[in-house]
Amino acid sequence: xxxxxxxxAPSPTGPLHIxxxxxxxxxxxxxxxxKGEMVLRIEDTDLERSSKESEENIFSSLKWLGIxxxxxxxxxxxFAPYRQTERLDIYTKYAQQLIENGQxxxxxxxxxxxxxxxxxxxxxxxxxxYSGRCRNLTEEQRQKFLAEGRKPVVRFKVPETGEVVxxxxxxxxxxxxxEGIGDFVIVKSDGIPTYNFAVVIDxxxxxxxxxxxxxxxxxxxxxxxxxxxxxxxxxxxxxxxSLILGKDKTKMSKRHGATSVVQxxxxxxxxxxxxxxxxxxxxxxxxxxxxxxxxxxxQKFSLDRVAKNPAVFDMEKLRWINGYYIRHxxxxxxxxxxxxxxEKAGYLPSELTEKEYEWVKLIVTAVQEKLHSxxxxxxxxxxxxxxxxxxxxxxxxxxxxEEQVPQVIELLRTKLAEMHTLEPEGVKKALKEIVxxxxxxxxKVYMPIRVALTGQMxxxxxxxxxxxxxxxxxxxRLANTxxx
RNA sequence: GGCGCGUUGGAGAAGCGGCUUAACUCACCAGCCUUUCACGCUGGCAUUCACGGGUUCGAAUCCCGUACGCGUCACCA
Numbered sequence: 001x002x003x004x005x006x007x008x009a010p011s012p013t014g015p016l017h018i019x020x021x022x023x024x025x026x027x028x029x030x031x032x033x034x035k036g037e038m039v040l041r042i043e044d045t046d047l048e049r050s051s052k053e054s055e056e057n058i059f060s061s062l063k064w065l066g067i068x069x070x071x072x073x074x075x076x077x078x079f080a081p082y083r084q085t086e087r088l089d090i091y092t093k094y095a096q097q098l099i100e101n102g103q104x105x106x107x108x109x110x111x112x113x114x115x116x117x118x119x120x121x122x123x124x125x126x127x128x129x130y131s132g133r134c135r136n137l138t139e140e141q142r143q144k145f146l147a148e149g150r151k152p153v154v155r156f157k158v159p160e161t162g163e164v165v166x167x168x169x170x171x172x173x174x175x176x177x178x179e180g181i182g183d184f185v186i187v188k189s190d191g192i193p194t195y196n197f198a199v200v201i202d203x204x205x206x207x208x209x210x211x212x213x214x215x216x217x218x219x220x221x222x223x224x225x226x227x228x229x230x231x232x233x234x235x236x237x238x239x240x241x242s243l244i245l246g247k248d249k250t251k252m253s254k255r256h257g258a259t260s261v262v263q264x265x266x267x268x269x270x271x272x273x274x275x276x277x278x279x280x281x282x283x284x285x286x287x288x289x290x291x292x293x294x295x296x297x298x299q300k301f302s303l304d305r306v307a308k309n310p311a312v313f314d315m316e317k318l319r320w321i322n323g324y325y326i327r328h329x330x331x332x333x334x335x336x337x338x339x340x341x342x343e344k345a346g347y348l349p350s351e352l353t354e355k356e357y358e359w360v361k362l363i364v365t366a367v368q369e370k371l372h373s374x375x376x377x378x379x380x381x382x383x384x385x386x387x388x389x390x391x392x393x394x395x396x397x398x399x400x401x402e403e404q405v406p407q408v409i410e411l412l413r414t415k416l417a418e419m420h421t422l423e424p425e426g427v428k429k430a431l432k433e434i435v436x437x438x439x440x441x442x443x444k445v446y447m448p449i450r451v452a453l454t455g456q457m458x459x460x461x462x463x464x465x466x467x468x469x470x471x472x473x474x475x476x477r478l479a480n481t482x483x484x
Numbered sequence: 485g486g487c488g489c490g491u492u493g494g495a496g497a498a499g500c501g502g503c504u505u506a507a508c509u510c511a512c513c514a515g516c517c518u519u520u521c522a523c524g525c526u527g528g529c530a531u532u533c534a535c536g537g538g539u540u541c542g543a544a545u546c547c548c549g550u551a552c553g554c555g556u557c558a559c560c561a
Contacts, residue, residue, distance in 0.1 A: 011561045046560055111559080127486045128557075153559050171489075180487055180557080188559040195561045219488060219556040242490080242554095249491095249553060280509090284498060288508045307497080308489075310554070314496045317510055327523070369523050435519080446519035458521035 004036025005209045008062075008069070009199065011043040012054035015260035016061035018313070019214060019244045019252060022278045026241060027212050028067045029279070029301040039206055040072030042083045043199070045192050050085075061261035065271050066294055071206075079206040084198050091193040094201050094231070095154050095186055103230045104186060106152035107134040108145040130155065130182035154187035156197070156227065164222035169210075169239035170306045176222040184223055196220055200227040203236055212239045212303070215310075239303050241282050242310045252313055268341065268374025270329065273322040281311040291324060323372040335361045337374050345378050347385065359468060362424075366464030380460070384468045387476040389455040399451045400481065404440055408448050409478065411438060416471060428463040452481045 008024040010016065016024075031038035040062075044050035059074060071077025081087055098104035107130075118128040135157065137145075145152070158181050166174045186197035193201070203211060218240045228235045246256030258264055264274055272293065279297050280290060283306045292300065326334065338360055342348045348356060367380050391397050399405075415430040416422070435445045450462055453474065459465065466474065 009561090013561075043561060049560075107559095114559095122485080129486095151559095174488070176487070182557085185559050190559080192559085194559070199561090214555095215489070216555055217561090220561090240489095245554075247495085251554070280496085284508090286498095290509055305498095309492095309497095310490065312496065314510075317496060320510055323523095367522095370521075431519085442519040444519090450520065456520090460521080462519075 002209060003207075004030060004034040005039065005207050006031050006036065006212060007039035007041055007203070007206065007208050009041040009043050009202075009213075010058055011046060011049075011195075012051060012058060013046060013049040014054055015057045015262050018259055018261060018264070018278070020058075021061065021065060021067075021261050021274075022244065022281050023213055023241065024062055024067050025065070025275060025278050026283070026301075026303075026306070028069075029298055030210065030212065030303070031070075032298040033301055036209070037070040038068075039077070039079075039208065040069040040074075040082065041202060041206070042073050043195065044083055044085050045195065045198055047085075047190075047192065057260075057262065061265075064265060065261065065275055067275075084193075084202070087198075087202070088192065090205070091187070091198055091201055092191065095193065095197070098156065098186070098230060099154065101230075102157070104154050104156050105135055105183075106137070106142065107155045107183075107185075108137070108142075108150045108152045109133055110150070127180065129180070130184070132183060135183065151189040153185045153189050155183040156186045156223070156230070158183050158223075158226060164225050166218075166221050166225065166238055168218070169237055169303050170242075171215075171218065171240055171308055174218065176219075178222075178226075181222060181226075186227075196223045197227065200224045200231075200233075204228070204231070204233045208236050210239060211236045212241065215240045215243050239306070241306055242308060244281055245310045245312045247312065247315070249310070249312065256313065257315065266375075268337070268371075268376065269318070269322050270325045270337075270374075273318070273325040276325075277318045277321050280317075281313065282306050291321070319372040326371050326374070327369055331361060331365050331368065334364045334368060334374070338364050338377055341375050341377060342381075345381070347381055362464060362468045365424075366460035366468065370460065383454045383456065383459055383465060387473065387480060389453070389477050389481050391451065391455045391481070392457065396451045396455060396457055399447050399457070402444065402448060404438070404444050405448045405452075407438060408434065408440070408445050409452065409482065412449055413478075416466075416474065422467040422470065424461075424463045424467055427466045431463060453477050455481065 006027040008020075008027045010020050010024075028038055030036065042055055042058075044055070055073075062068070069075070071079065071082060073082040076082075095104060099106070113133075114130075117131050121128040134155070159178050162178045164176045164178065166176070168174055184196060185194050187193050202208075221238060221240070225235060244252045246252050248256075252259060258267060261274070265271075275294060275297070276290075276292055279292065279301070283301065285292070285300055286305065335357070339348065339352065342360060343350060348360070352360075363377070363380070363384055367377055370380070371377060391400070411434045415434060419426055419430065431446070431449075435442055438445060446462060447457070450459065450465075451457065453462075453465060453469065469477070
């Protein structure tokens with residue numbers, strides 16, 4: 001088998017979309033699995049919408065996910081350049097070749113003319129398709145148009161009969177009649193090639209062996225194959241992966257929530273969780289496990305287990321996966337990730353003291369098992385900060401009215417006073433002693449303390465909450481809740 | 485409208501002619517663990533695979549039609 005060379009070829013017209021990230025991931029997994037090469041190519045031929053900023057976003061999003069590439073605009077490679085706007089002369093050369101061979105032609109039709117054709121075809125109930133008007137212009141006509149100042153586009157001459165058969169790795173055999181394909185534009189009037197033309201030239205020149213991309217490109221594929229055939233080039237293997245749909249089964253869009261990789265990053269998702277989730281979007285493992293590291297994915301991934309049916313973006317599942325990774329990563333890492341979130345929310349200054357860092361670390365330890373995304377830590381912050389405590393409901397109020405409460409609180413005060421510093425292990429021990437000495441049992445001791453300190457019936461372990469609060473805050477809170 | 489693709493439980497998703505009385509995961513319910521919540525563990529949760537025909541000894545799996553959804557028909561990628 002020849003060397004596997006795959007590519008991810010986004011157009012830099014916005015932040016990296018979750019669907020794009022999934023295409024990039026699949027390509028990356030294939031490249032690594034078969035010890036091939038991954039090419040990153042920037043398709044920036046849409047001058048209007050492309051931006052450097054989007055390009056930067058694509059680079060950083062991919063890196064964040066842990067996807068890297070062997071050749072690309074930032075690192076170069078033997079087929080450089082990797083930005084289409086830097087390859088314009090190459091496309092011109094090949095377009096010229098097609099024109100000379102009679103496989104492409106200049107078209108001078110104006111937008112108005114084309115629109116009129118379209119309307120007429122629609123009115124007659126026909127498929128709108130290029131009329132072929134400029135297919136056989138004489139040299140004279142051409143000069144006349146040029147003299148009028150018209151800027152031509154170059155159109156590919158599509159054979160009028162025959163069909164294009166695609167042997168797609170995930171979709172099987174798909175056929176398209178040539179008849180349904182009009183002569184399409186390959187070079188715009190400003191001299192920039194269109195997508196359908198540039199991809200083919202680049203994929204061929206860059207020796208891409210497998211084109212793995214989203215299903216929306218499936219109906220473009222016959223046009224591209226026609227170009228391969230016009231040049232007599234060997235075609236790559238195609239694999240069109242299904243679209244990503246939202247919960248309502250329509251194409252994933254802003255309406256469904258976050259759609260870009262950066263958004264997930266900002267919402268407190270871990271890159272390995274996003275990668276794991278993305279891999280499951282359209283692909284399924286043979287075994288029962290669903291949690292995989294990048295290494296495992298590289299080992300297990302294969303295109304023949306990629307499904308044809310559309311992949312539905314299940315936010316609940318992403319949350320669950322993210323929660324899993326949060327529970328299984330280190331406190332140090334979570335602390336580092338939590339700091340900017342807490343800073344932004346005003347819980348921390350921009351420069352941290354050792355003491356503040358330790359404080360965050362304790363909070364993170366306390367809530368680690370409860371989080372599904374890092375920013376959920378903010379939901380727990382009222383437990384750890386502020387002097388005032390709101391009793392959450394009547395039930396909580398009732399807990400504080402139980403008869404053993406004064407005794408429990410007194411014991412707590414005594415125990416805490418005996419301790420020089422509050423740390424989880426010591427507090428845990430002290431609490432157990434209270435249970436033992438009072439002979440009241442767990443619930444009657446823990447629940448009043450919990451409610452008195454936090455106002456809530458549920459929450460993280462008390463032996464974490466107490467050290468986080470510190471003696472001073474504890475006194476203030478006790479005073480606050482008990483004298484109401 | 486033409487062309488192309490899809491349709492399995494509350495949700496995601498395997499299975500692609502007999503081994504399926506339809507995996508697995510999430511959610512949900514019950515029990516256990518536990519000071520609470522959460523985590524973890526155990527068990528329960530589709531007689532049925534959009535619908536209607538057909539092929540076959542046998543169909544979720546193959547064929548045809550209908551419905552619904554999605555994609556695409558650009559000088560966007």
